[in-house]
Amino acid sequence: MKDSNTTAAKKTTAATASKSKTTTAASKSKTTAASKTTASKSTTPKGTVKAKTSAAEGLRELFVDSLKDIYWAEKALVKALPKMAKNASSQNLIDAINDHLAVTQGQVTRLEQVFASVGEKAAAKKCDAMEGLIKEGEGIMEETEVGAVRDAGIIAASQKIEHYEIATYGTLAAFAKTLGEDEAVSLLTETLNEEKEADITLTEAAYNTINFDATEEEEK
Template identity: 45%
Template sequence: MGFFSKDIKSLNDLFVHQLQDIYYAEKQIVKSLPTMIEKASDPQLKQGFTTHLQQTRTHVQRLEKVFEMHDAAIKAVDCPAIDGIIREANEVAGEVDDPSVLDAALAAAAQAVEHYEIARYGTLIAWARQLGRDDCAAVLKETLEEEKATDRKLSELAETQVNLRAA
């Protein structure tokens, strides 16, 4: 089903499709974070990625809960956006020899992922509320708050350590 396919006929259909999209994205993030942990040399960055991997596994479980609450099949649909962000991160990381510069590249890539997730979760919360599903919105909001906190931590780490060492 394409994003604007005829299979999406209502806001509910769009909501479910976007749940499937972010579900795929979260699962791809779970797959890519171990590589980022391995490549990171800054101990705090490495720890931050490790913590976020644990959180992301919880995000997947929360999404499964929302699917069930909404009586929708738990299913992932390809998310070209997250695939592109991850592919770009891998390409940039493959071109960097200096570990300090690599840490800066990894932090930037992680923030690109966070910004995508923040946008998706914010939209899903608005749609859930519009559909009268405040229960689903509340579960999604837990994840949104964690994504925002991770983004803030990455900014602080980049601005106070990682980028300074890379410079």
Template identity: 45%
Template sequence: MKDLEGLFKHFVKDIYYAEKQVLKTLPKMARKATSEDLKEAFEHHREETEEQIENLEKVFEILGLKPRGVTCDAINGILDEGKEIMEEAEKGDTLDAGMIAAAQAVEHYEITRYGTMISWAQTLGMTEAAELLQKNLDQEYAADEKLSKLGEDSLNREAA
């Protein structure tokens, strides 16, 4: 990581690892959700995450690299917190509210990573990579908004 391109390559590997871990976790969250709307949101985002991984694989191709992640301690910690909530939160609305919070922590991490990577790709003249990353960022913002709406419209009040 001696220059911006090196940092960019590292972050691509980092977010690739993160998306792969999220892909493994979303089905577990969908199974635990008691709200049908939340279950559907997790299932829909699993499909989007598959698309995001494909977009990242295209970025690897642009960079001339084999798709490979590097361990991301940040996402591992966020996902561990989510597992703790799924194991310890009271079933029903309380569990759903906790899973929304855990899922939003993941979304916010991804949003910061994608935002930075898009800026770097543009600086490096990697327009196609920036466009692929922007698609992922747009999906992350939409997922975060959907989770906020679910929490604010009903689940948070019901958990109270």
């Protein structure tokens, strides 16, 4: 009788232990699943926020890098314009170049104000595009004789430079607007308008007459 009771007790204990293990395993499974779900939920928004932050930081870096690029370009142009004026023969063209030299010097100072407005130190980074455009202009002056043909070539090179600057300042102003840099937008837009005016001046004050004179020289 005693053995029978002992056996029954052992079976009951084993069943209880088995049930306990099953309950514990199920509990652990639920806990693990819940943990994974929580991790999944927390990762998505964090990942999204991080992506947005990185994108914003990337645009600011691109903006500042582009500022350094055009800062170098304008300073290089300040050195190149006097040489263009010296090689020109048309007084209209010489005046246009000298006027733009004064404007460009002011644009260098304005770019320094843009740097300050966005909390950055003014620094120049070599602009390959401007270097190429200036070299192209120098090549034209070396390959042509003094006169209308050279003047026409100088204007062509100058307008390529103007168009590059117009595109650059337009893009920079758009970047600044996206970044909420209102003061920078105002300063960059002012320079953009000056570049557009310079392009018109080259066309109306010099280009038409010089191109006509260049054609006459070719015919002779």
